[in-house]
Each structure stands twice: as C-alpha cells, then as structure tokens.
Amino acid sequence: MIPDMRAPFLFLLLSSTLGAIERANAAECTVEHSDNDAIDDSPFLLKAFTDCALDSVIHFERANYSVYTPVTLANLKNVTVHIEGNLNLPSNITQVQQAINATLNQPSTYATPWFYIQGEDVQIFGSDDFEWGRFQGHGQQWWDIGNRVLRPQLATFNVTNGLLSGLKVIKPIAWGWNLPGRNIRAENHFVDAKPDNGTRDNTISFPFNTDGFNLSGQNITVDGYYGHNGDDCVSVINGARDIVAMNGYCGFSSHGLSIGSLGRNGAEHTVQNVLFKNWTMDGAVYGARFKSWTGGRGWADNITWEDITLVDVSTGIFITQNYYDQDKGPRPDNVNKSSTKISNITFRNFVGSLTTNWTDGSCISDPCWNFVPGIDTTKGIIFDLYPETALSISVQDVTIHPFNQSAEATTVLCDPTTLAPGEQDTLGFKCENGPFIATAIVPRSTGSSVGLLASMNILSILCGAVSLMLGLSLA
Ligand SMILES: *[C@@H]1O[C@H](CO)[C@@H](O)[C@H](O)[C@H]1NC(C)=O
Ligand SMILES: *[C@@H]1O[C@H](CO)[C@@H](O)[C@H](O)[C@H]1NC(C)=O
Ligand SMILES: *[C@@H]1O[C@H](CO)[C@@H](O)[C@H](O)[C@H]1NC(C)=O
Ligand SMILES: *[C@@H]1O[C@H](CO)[C@@H](O)[C@H](O)[C@H]1NC(C)=O
Ligand SMILES: *[C@@H]1O[C@H](CO)[C@@H](O)[C@H](O)[C@H]1NC(C)=O
Ligand SMILES: *[C@@H]1O[C@H](CO)[C@@H](O)[C@H](O)[C@H]1NC(C)=O
Ligand SMILES: *[C@@H]1O[C@H](CO)[C@@H](O)[C@H](O)[C@H]1NC(C)=O
Ligand SMILES: *[C@@H]1O[C@H](CO)[C@@H](O)[C@H](O)[C@H]1NC(C)=O
Ligand SMILES: *[C@@H]1O[C@H](CO)[C@@H](O)[C@H](O)[C@H]1NC(C)=O
Ligand SMILES: *[C@@H]1O[C@H](CO)[C@@H](O)[C@H](O)[C@H]1NC(C)=O
Ligand SMILES: *[C@@H]1O[C@H](CO)[C@@H](O)[C@H](O)[C@H]1NC(C)=O
Numbered sequence: 106m107i108p109d110m111r112a113p114f115l116f117l118l119l120s121s122t123l124g125a126i127e128r129a130n131a132a133e134c135t136v137e138h139s140d141n142d143a144i145d146d147s148p149f150l151l152k153a154f155t156d157c158a159l160d161s162v163i164h165f166e167r168a169n170y171s172v173y174t175p176v177t178l179a180n181l182k183n184v185t186v187h188i189e190g191n192l193n194l195p196s197n198i199t200q201v202q203q204a205i206n207a208t209l210n211q212p213s214t215y216a217t218p219w220f221y222i223q224g225e226d227v228q229i230f231g232s233d234d235f236e237w238g239r240f241q242g243h244g245q246q247w248w249d250i251g252n253r254v255l256r257p258q259l260a261t262f263n264v265t266n267g268l269l270s271g272l273k274v275i276k277p278i279a280w281g282w283n284l285p286g287r288n289i290r291a292e293n294h295f296v297d298a299k300p301d302n303g304t305r306d307n308t309i310s311f312p313f314n315t316d317g318f319n320l321s322g323q324n325i326t327v328d329g330y331y332g333h334n335g336d337d338c339v340s341v342i343n344g345a346r347d348i349v350a351m352n353g354y355c356g357f358s359s360h361g362l363s364i365g366s367l368g369r370n371g372a373e374h375t376v377q378n379v380l381f382k383n384w385t386m387d388g389a390v391y392g393a394r395f396k397s398w399t400g401g402r403g404w405a406d407n408i409t410w411e412d413i414t415l416v417d418v419s420t421g422i423f424i425t426q427n428y429y430d431q432d433k434g435p436r437p438d439n440v441n442k443s444s445t446k447i448s449n450i451t452f453r454n455f456v457g458s459l460t461t462n463w464t465d466g467s468c469i470s471d472p473c474w475n476f477v478p479g480i481d482t483t484k485g486i487i488f489d490l491y492p493e494t495a496l497s498i499s500v501q502d503v504t505i506h507p508f509n510q511s512a513e514a515t516t517v518l519c520d521p522t523t524l525a526p527g528e529q530d531t532l533g534f535k536c537e538n539g540p541f542i543a544t545a546i547v548p549r550s551t552g553s554s555v556g557l558l559a560s561m562n563i564l565s566i567l568c569g570a571v572s573l574m575l576g577l578s579l580a
C-alpha cells in the first residue's frame with residue numbers, strides 16, 4: 106500500500122522531532138506533507154487526526170497531499186478542519202484497487218469509502234479559493250477505459266452535529282459523499298464528475314455511479330450544490346429522516362433528485378420528511394425520481410419536490426414502485442405480493458423542457474435500465490405504481506414542454522387502475538397513457554398539503570369529503 110519505502114522512515118523521523126511540540130499544542134495541528142508526490146501522506150493525516158481528535162483545529166496547508174491509502178479518521182470530538190490544500194488519490198488504478206480491496210474502512214451499502222470520518226461536532230471547511238480544498242479522484246482514466254472494478258466511494262461522513270462547507274469533488278472515481286449521520290449541514294458543495302472527452306450518451310467514457318450525495322441520516326440539510334455527474338445528484342436512501350436539499354444545479358447527465366432505491370430483495374426500507382427545493386436539472390435523465398423494487402416493503406412518507414427547473418431532461422417526474430434489473434431478464438414474480446408504500450408525495454412548480462433522447466451513456470443493457478413500455482421524448486410524467494399503495498400523491502403547477510414543442514404536446518404514462526380510490530381527485534393531472542391534462546385538486550381532509558388546506562374554504566372541505574366518500578363507495 107505504501108508505494109515508497111521511505112515513507113515510514115520519514116513518518117518516524119517527523120513524529121520523533123515534532124511529536125513533543127505537537128502534543129504540547131494538541132488543540133492545533135497542521136497536517137504534514139511531503140513535497141515528493143510519490144510519497145504517501147496518509148500517515149501524516151492519521152497522526153494529525155489522532156493528536157488533534159479532541160477540542161482541536163486541524164489545518165491542511167495550501168499544498169498537494171498524496172492520500173494514497175484509505176484512511177479512517179474516527180473518534181473525533183469538537184474538531185474543526187480547514188482544508189486549504191488538495192487531497193489527491195493515487196492516479197494509478199491498480200494501486201487504488203489493491204488499497205480498497207485491503208482497507209478496513211467501514212463500507213457503505215455498495216462501496217467502501219476512501220475517507221471514513223466519524224465523530225461528534227465535526228466541521229470541515231474547504232478553501233475559499235476554487236483551486237483548493239479539492240478531493241481529486243483521478244476518475245477520468247477509469248471512465249476512459251470503462252473500469253468499474255473495485256471502485257472506492259470517496260467519503261463517508263458519519264458524524265453527529267457536522268458541517269461540510271465549500272468542498273470540491275474533482276473527477277471522483279464513482280460515488281461521492283455518504284452522509285449516514287445526524288444534524289448535518291452541507292453547504293456550497295461542488296462536484297465535477299463530467300468526463301473531459303465524452304458526451305452524455307457515450308457509453309465508454311460515461312462516469313458511472315458518480316452520485317453526488319447519498320443521504321441515509323437524520324436532520325440533514327444540503328444548501329448550495331453545483332455539479333456535473335452521471336448518477337443521482339442527491340440520493341435519499343433507507344433510514345433517512347428530515348432531509349432538506351435546496352438551491353442546487355445538476356448538469357451533464359445526472360439521474361436526478363432521487364428517493365431510493367428502496368426495498369431491494371424484499372427489504373423493509375423507510376424514508377420520511379424530505380424536501381427538494383429550488384433545483385435546476387440540466388440534461389438529467391430525471392428531474393424528480395422515486396424508485397422502489399418489485400416486492401419491496403416499508404414506506405416513504407412526506408416527500409416534496411418544489412421549484413424545479415428542467416433543462417432538456419429525459420423525464421420530468423418519475424415514480425416506480427416496480428423497479429427491477431432489466432438486464433437480468435424479465436420482471437421477477439412479486440412473491441411477497443408487496444410494495445414499498447408511498448404517501449404524501451408532492452411535485453410542485455416544475456417548469457422547463459424535455460430532451461430529444463430519453464437515454465444516456467449508462468444504457469448498456471437492452472432494454473435500457475430506464476426503459477418503460479411507451480416511453481418517448483414527450484413524457485413529462487411517468488408513474489408506474491403498485492396498485493393501491495400510493496396515497497396522496499399530487500402534482501401541482503407543472504409546465505413542461507417537449508423539445509421544440511409546446512406544453513400541449515407533453516404526455517404522461519399512468520395506469521388509472523393502479524390508483525387507490527379517490528386518488529384521482531387529488532392527483533392534479535389526468536392519470537392515463539396520453540396527453541398531460543392538469544386537473545383541479547379536490548382537497549380532502551386527510552390530504553398532506555398544509556398550505557392548500559389553509560387556503561381553502563369550508564365549502565371545498567365539504568366537497569372534498571363528499572367526493573372522497575363517493576370514491577370509497579364506488580370501490
Ligand atoms: C471546542 O474546541 C475549541 C478549540 O478548538 C475550544 O475552544 C472549545 O471550548 C471547545 N468546545 C467545547 C464545547 O468544549
Ligand atoms: C499540485 O498538483 C497540481 C497537479 O499535479 C500541480 O499542477 C500544482 O503545481 C501542485 N501545486 C503545488 C503547490 O504543489
Ligand atoms: C501501479 O500500481 C501497481 C500496484 O501497486 C504497481 O505494480 C505498478 O507498477 C504501478 N504502475 C505505475 C505506472 O506506477
Ligand atoms: C483482494 O483481496 C483478496 C484477499 O483478501 C485477494 O484474494 C484478491 O486477489 C484481491 N483482489 C485484488 C484485485 O487485489
Ligand atoms: C447511493 O445511493 C444510490 C441510490 O440508492 C446507490 O445506487 C448507490 O450505490 C449508493 N452508494 C453507496 C456508496 O452506497
Ligand atoms: C455510523 O456510525 C454508527 C455508530 O455511530 C454505526 O452504527 C453505523 O454503522 C455507521 N454507519 C456507516 C454507514 O458507517
Ligand atoms: C438539525 O441540524 C442542525 C445542524 O445542521 C442543528 O442546528 C439543529 O439543531 C438540528 N435539529 C435538531 C432538531 O436536532
Ligand atoms: C480522455 O481525456 C483525457 C484527458 O482528460 C486523456 O488523457 C485521455 O486519453 C482521453 N481518452 C480518450 C479515450 O480519448
Ligand atoms: C439516443 O442515445 C442512444 C445512446 O447513445 C443512441 O443509441 C440513440 O441513437 C440516440 N437516439 C436519438 C434519437 O438520438
Ligand atoms: C436557487 O438556487 C440557486 C443556486 O442553484 C441560487 O443562486 C438562487 O439564489 C436560489 N434561489 C432562491 C430563491 O433561493
Ligand atoms: C415534511 O417534511 C418536511 C421536510 O423535511 C418537513 O419540513 C415537514 O415538517 C414535514 N411535515 C410533516 C407533517 O412532518
């Protein structure tokens with residue numbers, strides 16, 4: 106793992122000469138670095154984060170740090186980190202693979218992070234200078250040759266009371282930051298996972314699985330995000346509660362602002378209280394997306410996407426409760442006869458345009474992973490619901506137009522036989538395989554939309570109650 110045998114000696118030398126001084130000033134540590142980029146600086150990181158794990162400030166100088174070994178920076182308590190330098194992963198693919206294969210870092214669901222950060226009251230500030238405070242993954246060369254073996258996830262921030270501010274993720278190999286902790290704010294985050302030499306539909310150079318954020322923790326706010334990538338900008342997964350993700354831009358060929366996937370292999374997964382607000386989705390496969398697996402269990406409740414601008418996206422709004430791996434054959438039998446239930450799901454104020462091609466470079470199976478029967482370049486909304494397990498879904502103020510066509514040309518896929526009784530009244534558009542036709546929302550007393558409830562009068566409450574009763578009696 107250590108590419109140069111001098112590294113341990115240098116480490117010993119520095120720790121013996123500087124150790125006494127550093128310990129005396131344990132509240133302030135500067136992470137050492139070598140000027141030779143062949144030398145692994147990881148031991149210096151471990152030392153600084155051990156010496157200054159408690160009530161301390163840690164500085165990375167304005168320099169290149171070679172972080173050639175995955176690191177666990179754990180048991181931190183009340184630590185503020187200033188990253189004025191850049192943290193570079195190895196540019197040698199084999200070296201990364203061997204290191205990730207051997208690391209004891211705690212894995213996430215699908216990958217092992219290069220940086221595992223754990224503790225309480227931890228704040229990390231990236232440099233104000235755009236050229237610094239960077240995590241350089243050297244992912245470009247992985248994408249160029251389509252290498253997807255033993256890829257690391259960049260970082261896990263498993264912290265209670267945390268702040269990530271002004272961090273820049275440059276050419277990550279794959280997944281970016283995972284946030285399983287609680288009481289976390291991530292602000293002004295930057296992601297460049299756009300291949301230097303590939304278009305969004307090029308399957309060779311596509312930056313697969315370059316999710317910006319995976320959120321599975323509680324009370325997390327993402328405020329300010331600018332990124333180009335080839336997977337979800339923000340993915341909210343099992344366990345997540347009280348999430349707000351706002352004020353962001355997602356470019357290249359992102360896969361959207363996503364909930365899920367939930368309920369894989371019949372798992373009991375839950376997500377609650379999520380707001381995505383004020384995002385521009387430019388060139389994305391989806392704007393808003395919910396995904397749960399065929400035969401899933403659990404539930405997702407109170408999820409809102411609002412103030413979303415779409416620029417040439419494939420599908421504006423997408424829900425599937427019937428997801429499966431299309432490249433592994435036909436849809437499996439739903440042996441559980443179950444689905445992840447969804448409720449109080451709102452899509453509000455979407456404007457913008459669709460693109461001419463509903464696929465992207467991650468389409469390497471036939472049919473493509475995002476294929477649904479009937480899909481084409483006019484689909485503003487696709488709802489693939491499991492019968493009667495979707496309650497209080499509503500679409501409000503949606504104006505989406507296909508490329509070079511007017512909004513009247515926008516169509517939807519929605520099977521009315523999957524709707525729960527009364528659901529059409531609150532849906533906000535006509536559930537059909539056909540044109541997008543907005544419909545008035547008839548509020549009902551169990552509805553989710555507090556604002557809507559507040560603004561309506563007694564008469565409409567009565568109408569809502571009556572239509573709900575009618576809906577139920579017809580079922
Ligand atoms: C946190 O650490 C700083 C030093 O970096 C110290 O001044 C402060 O008192 C500590 N806070 C608590 C609550 O201990
Ligand atoms: C840091 O690394 C980059 C890329 O290799 C290089 O261009 C730059 O000169 C280095 N900066 C310093 C201060 O070493
Ligand atoms: C890349 O790393 C591998 C494994 O450490 C090593 O065998 C190989 O020589 C390295 N390649 C280069 C170009 O340094
Ligand atoms: C990963 O590690 C295992 C042993 O833990 C070893 O058998 C395997 O060859 C390693 N793979 C790579 C690609 O290094
Ligand atoms: C992040 O979430 C997405 C969506 O569920 C998933 O595809 C990806 O594997 C997750 N990444 C990690 C590192 O767990
Ligand atoms: C986060 O830390 C908790 C303990 O504080 C641990 O139980 C959990 O597995 C960790 N999660 C991840 C994804 O590392
Ligand atoms: C939620 O997290 C924020 C930090 O982002 C914190 O200020 C706030 O107190 C937390 N709220 C709760 C209810 O813990
Ligand atoms: C892609 O661009 C990189 C520079 O970022 C270059 O080194 C590489 O050779 C290019 N690959 C292909 C297949 O064109
Ligand atoms: C859409 O992109 C796919 C994948 O690159 C390509 O095969 C197909 O020809 C494109 N279709 C159109 C209509 O551009
Ligand atoms: C919406 O987000 C953008 C950043 O993408 C920001 O510049 C703008 O100020 C935000 N708008 C509002 C109303 O907060
Ligand atoms: C729904 O979720 C949002 C976003 O986390 C939260 O602000 C709101 O209080 C939640 N509503 C309910 C009724 O819990």
Ligand SMILES: *[C@@H]1O[C@H](CO)[C@@H](O)[C@H](O)[C@H]1NC(C)=O
Binds near residue numbers: 448496497552553
């Ligand atoms: C939907 O939200 C309302 C209002 O917050 C709540 O009473 C109801 O329990 C939620 N529905 C479900 C199925 O959780």
